[in-house]
Structure formats: structure tokens, C-alpha cells
Amino acid sequence: MDALRVDLAHRLRGFELEVSLEVGPETLALAGPSGAGKTTLLRAIAGLLRPDRGLVEAGGAVWLDTSRGVDLPPERRSVGLVFQDYALFPHLTVEQNVAFGGRHRVPELLSGLALERLARARPGELSGGERQRVALARALARDPHVLLLDEPLSALDASTRTRVREELGPLLRAQTLPTLLVTHDYLDAAALADRVGVVVEGRIVQVGTPAELAAAPASPFVAEFTGGNVLHGTARPGPRGLTSVTLADGSEIVSTDEGRGSVGVVVYPWEVTLAREAPEDSSQNHVRGPIASVAPVGNRLRVRVGPLVAEVTAASADRLALRLGEPIVASFKATGTRLLPLGHVPGPPPVQVPGRGS
Amino acid sequence: MRRLFPALLAVAAALAAAFLLLPLVALFARVSPGTLVVRAGQGAFRDALVVSLKTSLIAHAIVLGVGTPAAYLLATRRFRGRSLLVGVLELPLVLPPAVAGISLLAAFGANGLLGGTLDALGLRIPFTQAAVVLAVVFVASPFYLRAAIAAFEAVDPRLLEASRTLGAGPGRTFARVALPLAAGGLAAGSSLAWARGLGEFGATLMFAGSLRGVTQTLPLAIYAELNVDYPVALAIGALLVLVSVAVLLVIRLVPSWTRFASIWPTASAASSSR
Incomplete structure (x- = not known):
């Protein structure tokens, strides 16, 4: 299957959408705050919006080339688009909805997405998760060269969201066509996609696997967006080749990373351990404070202590008998921190997203 | 004193109902169903019935055929001067019928704006059945256009976009x-426009005249028979009342029928599931 290549620019309110990316037979998620231009990008690829300038190629065909005046209408672009609220046809049954784009794959898609039982139901009778599967089946029925998903989970309520995310991941991985997904939720992006691009104000500031993003966030924003703690402080060379950072409250943190001046100290929640007393081990940084909040995330707990969020297993939370308001020590190693310049330093330039392995 | 106001409201409502119903009751007190059927098959009544059915159906075909795509365009596209255009289309709604008649004469009459052109083509429109059709289209189409624009505007634009991304061109997306999603509103607007056209009087009289068997429609026949055969005039009136009641029923029942058939359940289902 040929890759999707996109290179376009479009003026939006307040900023310019400027994106260059290539998606192979994989799922690429673009994640970023609402209003970053993600939906505009999908609409431009699908042909529902004409960008100021740009190039879109997919399945070996040119869909858009503003420099040559090429701009195919949506129906001539081999694209499957799953709308944010699914946009199912309310007057058609599930089967008729799926068949709208093409008939030959209907039986296969209905059984593959567990919709056979619902074939004669109308969209109004379906749950959110069922509607999403119908929308996906309908988008795939046309046998598109590219699959686009706009916030596939945001129309679902919190209780079904986790379950649908677990269902959707394998479904997307089973497809062999270039898939581009946009979401404002980093957890959705990390769960559903092979690679994640972080979008801020119309630009992709960093792209990589979820592990790569966590290992080396390009900016404090990326660190925070991917779930990291970012502590602000002033860095100077310290003892034993470490860097000392003085935080706003006067406490000191050491890092194996190099930095000087105004910095953000990045610590991911899974690098933070909790204890009743400061442990005598290689965890060289300690933050003491009362437990401010405890929230379950899957089979783990996110515990907030002062400026830090720690992620611990339910078992160790039981052992510590965590209670709101009780004093606790949050510790993390100097090697578990990353220093990123803060303040007047401009963010990194937008990155071009190459296809994987190309 | 405290009971005075509710009593006043009740008296006003009773007065309004009595005043609006009394003439209709009086009409049916003078026309039995049997005589209505007999009279409808004879003389001026029968001629007018044929003229009315023929002209109103032709006019309605024109209103639907041109009005539906026009309303779709106005509902789905945003362009400069759109609201001005919609306003102009609604003008005939408030125009006095006599003004509609004289305007049509000014446009299509022998000395009218298009009179010379039509004459050169060998066409003469005033005082023919074509004139009846034009008068009916002129006064009735705004009723349909208004309802059709509203019905198409109520269709979620994302559904039209979804159709396009699924490979359907603009024509297939429309069909x-x-x-189908606008069908309920279109049917209601269509009935209203047809009823308005069937009752058209002033513009038809001025532009098409009242020639029995040619341009004399049912409302014109009531006026013509008033001093000739009063019971026939009453019978025609009774028939038009029955048609009006039927149209009201259609307008009331079509939207509830479509909801009952669960053709548009998404809005309520989506709000209840959240």
C-alpha cells in the first residue's frame, strides 16, 4: 500500500497550520490541545476544505497540488474518514450505512466488527461504542487507500471510553493501510498509534513512539503533555558532575542531565517512588508533603504530592496505606530526570514527519 | 376580583373560537354531503373543478421541480447576497394579491416587459390557462421555498460531508x-403551498380572468355563481373547506408520523445517552 504524503499550509485564526508528514502502513496519531488545527488537517486531506497551499498524495495518486491547480473533490479521493461524532445516516440501518460506501466488503466488515446482530438497527438505537464501530466499518467499506479518524473516542462517555479504546487498538493494528488519527488526549494517542506526533498551534513539534517521546521530550510542553511532571528552577553545575537545580520553594534537586539557567526538570510519574521515610538508597531527590490526591488509572494509582505526580501499583499503595492529607516522601533518582531549557528560548522548529523506515 | 381575569381569558377564547367557526358551520348547515357530490359533477362547479385540479397540479409540479433544488442551494451554500435573495423570495408572502396580479400583467402582458419577446415567439399568456398556472406559482412557491430551505438547513452538514467522503458525488448525496432527511419538512411545505395555490383568487382574476372552463378556478367560480346559483357557490365553498382541513391534517401528521417511524431518532437518543 502506498504511503500518504501531506505537505500543507493553511492560515487559521491566530496561527498558521503548517504540517509535513508521511504515513506508511501504520497508525500515526497527531495529539495536541483543542484548536491546534488537527481537524482542519484531516478535512484538508479528505478534500472537505481547500488549504491555502499544499500537496496531498496517497495510493500513488495526487489528490491536491495547489501549485498545479489539482484539487480532487472528496468523492474522488480514496479516503475513509471517521467523523468525531461518527455522522451516521440516521435514516439508514447499520447495514445500509456500511453499504453506502461500497457493497462488496459489507458481510466481512459486519462480522469483523461484531455488527451482524445490529445489521437492521438504526443509529439512534445504538450505544456510543457500537456507533463508532459502524462508522469505522462504513469508512472501510470503500476500500480506501487512507484511513482518517477525528477524535475517535471523544464522543464516548468515560465509562465506555477505556473499553472502546482497548477494542479499537487491535482493529486499527489489523489494517494495513496508512492511518492518521487526531486526538486531544495523549493517552488515546499512545494506546492507539504506533507513532505519536505532538501538535501545538498548527505545527508538529515532536514525533516518535510513545517510549521515544517519554525518553527525550523535546520541550517542557511535550513532557507535560505526555504526562510528565515539570518542575521549574534554576540550574548550575553541582558536585560529582551532576547539575544542581534550585526550585522556586528553595529546595534542591540533582540531575545527571546538563543544564544552566532557567530550566524545567522533567520527571515521569513512573520514576517517582513513595515512602513513609526518606529511603537510604540511590534515589537522590526527595520531596516531602501531604498527599493531595489519589486517582486510579487502570491497575495503578496516580498520587499527587506537592508539585509531583507519582504512579504506583495498587499493591504498593496498599502496603503504604495511603490516606489523603498524610505526609509522605516522594523520591526520584538523578538519572530519572531530564533538564529542558525554559523561558525565552523559542520552542524547537517544526519537525517533518518522515515515513517509518523510509 | 381574583376570578375576574381567568374569566376574561375564557370569554375571549370562546369568542374567538365562535367567530372563526360560525361561518364554517353556517356553510355546512346549507350543504349536505349528498348535494355536494351531486353538484360537483355538474355545470360550472365541474368545469371549475377540472380547471383548478389541472392548473394547480401543473403549477405544483413546477414549484416542486424548481423549488426543491433552489431551496437546497440556498440552504447549503453561503454566498454574498444570500439573505437578500431569500428575502426577495419571501416577498410574495406579504404582497397584496391585486399587486401580484398587476405585476404579472406588467411582466407578461401584451405591453409588458416580456410582452414583445413573447409576441415574437407567438405566445400570448394573459387570460389563458398558462396565466392561471403562472399566478398560482407566483403566490404559492414562497410557501414551499420557505419550508424547504428550513428543512434542508436542519440536515446536519456533516452527514452531507460524510456522504461525499464515501464516494457519493453532490447529486447522489442530495438524492x-x-x-430523505428533509422529506417531512418538504411534504409539509408542499401541502401548504398546494392549498395556497388552490385558493388563489385575486392575482388569477386580474391576470387570467374568469372564463368558465378555461381560467375559472374554484374560488373564481364561487364569486361568479354568487348571483347566479347561490347553492352552487355554497357547495364549492364547502369542498374547499374540506380540502383545507385535509391539508392541515397532513401538515400536523407528517412530522409526527416520521418521528413515530423512528427515521430521525438520533437527536433524542444522543441526548439521553449522555
Whole structure:
């Protein structure tokens, strides 16, 4: 299957959408705050919006080339688009909805997405998760060269969201066509996609696997967006080749990373351990404070202590008998921190997203 | 004193109902169903019935055929001067019928704006059945256009976009998505416009005249028979009342029928599931 290549620019309110990316037979998620231009990008690829300038190629065909005046209408672009609220046809049954784009794959898609039982139901009778599967089946029925998903989970309520995310991941991985997904939720992006691009104000500031993003966030924003703690402080060379950072409250943190001046100290929640007393081990940084909040995330707990969020297993939370308001020590190693310049330093330039392995 | 106001409201409502119903009751007190059927098959009544059915159906075909795509365009596209255009289309709604008649004469009459052109083509419109059709289209189409624009505007634009991304061109999207979803509103507007056209009097009289068997429609026949055969005039009136009641029923029942058939359940289902 040929890759999707996109290179376009479009003026939006307040900023310019400027994106260059290539998606192979994989799922690429673009994640970023609402209003970053993600939906505009999908609409431009699908042909529902004409960008100021740009190039879109997919399945070996040119869909858009503003420099040559090429701009195919949506129906001539081999694209499957799953709308944010699914946009199912309310007057058609599930089967008729799926068949709208093409008939030959209907039986296969209905059984593959567990919709056979619902074939004669109308969209109004379906749950959110069922509607999403119908929308996906309908988008795939046309046998598109590219699959686009706009916030596939945001129309679902919190209780079904986790379950649908677990269902959707394998479904997307089973497809062999270039898939581009946009979401404002980093957890959705990390769960559903092979690679994640972080979008801020119309630009992709960093792209990589979820592990790569966590290992080396390009900016404090990326660190925070991917779930990291970012502590602000002033860095100077310290003892034993470490860097000392003085935080706003006067406490000191050491890092194996190099930095000087105004910095953000990045610590991911899974690098933070909790204890009743400061442990005598290689965890060289300690933050003491009362437990401010405890929230379950899957089979783990996110515990907030002062400026830090720690992620611990339910078992160790039981052992510590965590209670709101009780004093606790949050510790993390100097090697578990990353220093990123803060303040007047401009963010990194937008990155071009190459296809994987190309 | 405290009971005075509710009593006043009740008296006003009773007065309004009595005043609006009394003439209709009086009409049916003078026309039995049997005589209505007999009279409808004879003389001026029968001629007018044929003229009315023929002209109003031709006019209605024109209103639907041109009005539906026009309303779809106005509902789905945003362009400069759109609201001005919609306003102009609604003008005939408030125009006095006599003004509609004289305007049509000014446009299509022998000395009218298009009179010379039509004459050169060998066409003469005033005081023919074509004139009746034009008068009916002129006064009735705004009723349909208004309802059709509202019906198409109520169709979620994302459904039209979804159709396009699924490979359907603009024509197929219109036929398979927009038209079925707007059907309820279109049917209601269509009935209203047809009823308005069937009752058209002033513009038809001025532009088409009242020639029995040619341009004399049912309302014109009531006026013509008033001093000739009063019971016939009453019978025609009774028939038009029955048609009006039927149209009201259609307008009331079509939207509830479509909801009952669960063709548009998404809005309520989506709000209840959240």
C-alpha cells in the first residue's frame, strides 16, 4: 500500500497550520490541545476544505497540488474518514450505512466488527461504542487507500471510553493501510498509534513512539503533555558532575542531565517512588508533603504530592496505606530526570514527519 | 376580583373560537354531503373543478421541480447576497394579491416587459390557462421555498460531508441523504403551498380572468355563481373547506408520523445517552 504524503499550509485564526508528514502502513496519531488545527488537517486531506497551499498524495495518486491547480473533490479521493461524532445516516440501518460506501466488503466488515446482530438497527438505537464501530466499518467499506479518524473516542462517555479504546487498538493494528488519527488526549494517542506526533498551534513539534517521546521530550510542553511532571528552577553545575537545580520553594534537586539557567526538570510519574521515610538508597531527590490526591488509572494509582505526580501499583499503595492529607516522601533518582531549557528560548522548529523506515 | 381575569381569558377564547367557526358551520348547515357530490359533477362547479385540479397540479409540479433544488442551494451554500435573495423570495408572502396580479400583467402582458419577446415567439399568456398556472406559482412557491430551505438547513452538514467522503458525488448525496432527511419538512411545505395555490383568487382574476372552463378556478367560480346559483357557490365553498382541513391534517401528521417511524431518532437518543 502506498504511503500518504501531506505537505500543507493553511492560515487559521491566530496561527498558521503548517504540517509535513508521511504515513506508511501504520497508525500515526497527531495529539495536541483543542484548536491546534488537527481537524482542519484531516478535512484538508479528505478534500472537505481547500488549504491555502499544499500537496496531498496517497495510493500513488495526487489528490491536491495547489501549485498545479489539482484539487480532487472528496468523492474522488480514496479516503475513509471517521467523523468525531461518527455522522451516521440516521435514516439508514447499520447495514445500509456500511453499504453506502461500497457493497462488496459489507458481510466481512459486519462480522469483523461484531455488527451482524445490529445489521437492521438504526443509529439512534445504538450505544456510543457500537456507533463508532459502524462508522469505522462504513469508512472501510470503500476500500480506501487512507484511513482518517477525528477524535475517535471523544464522543464516548468515560465509562465506555477505556473499553472502546482497548477494542479499537487491535482493529486499527489489523489494517494495513496508512492511518492518521487526531486526538486531544495523549493517552488515546499512545494506546492507539504506533507513532505519536505532538501538535501545538498548527505545527508538529515532536514525533516518535510513545517510549521515544517519554525518553527525550523535546520541550517542557511535550513532557507535560505526555504526562510528565515539570518542575521549574534554576540550574548550575553541582558536585560529582551532576547539575544542581534550585526550585522556586528553595529546595534542591540533582540531575545527571546538563543544564544552566532557567530550566524545567522533567520527571515521569513512573520514576517517582513513595515512602513513609526518606529511603537510604540511590534515589537522590526527595520531596516531602501531604498527599493531595489519589486517582486510579487502570491497575495503578496516580498520587499527587506537592508539585509531583507519582504512579504506583495498587499493591504498593496498599502496603503504604495511603490516606489523603498524610505526609509522605516522594523520591526520584538523578538519572530519572531530564533538564529542558525554559523561558525565552523559542520552542524547537517544526519537525517533518518522515515515513517509518523510509 | 381574583376570578375576574381567568374569566376574561375564557370569554375571549370562546369568542374567538365562535367567530372563526360560525361561518364554517353556517356553510355546512346549507350543504349536505349528498348535494355536494351531486353538484360537483355538474355545470360550472365541474368545469371549475377540472380547471383548478389541472392548473394547480401543473403549477405544483413546477414549484416542486424548481423549488426543491433552489431551496437546497440556498440552504447549503453561503454566498454574498444570500439573505437578500431569500428575502426577495419571501416577498410574495406579504404582497397584496391585486399587486401580484398587476405585476404579472406588467411582466407578461401584451405591453409588458416580456410582452414583445413573447409576441415574437407567438405566445400570448394573459387570460389563458398558462396565466392561471403562472399566478398560482407566483403566490404559492414562497410557501414551499420557505419550508424547504428550513428543512434542508436542519440536515446536519456533516452527514452531507460524510456522504461525499464515501464516494457519493453532490447529486447522489442530495438524492440519498439530503432529500430523505428533509422529506417531512418538504411534504409539509408542499401541502401548504398546494392549498395556497388552490385558493388563489385575486392575482388569477386580474391576470387570467374568469372564463368558465378555461381560467375559472374554484374560488373564481364561487364569486361568479354568487348571483347566479347561490347553492352552487355554497357547495364549492364547502369542498374547499374540506380540502383545507385535509391539508392541515397532513401538515400536523407528517412530522409526527416520521418521528413515530423512528427515521430521525438520533437527536433524542444522543441526548439521553449522555
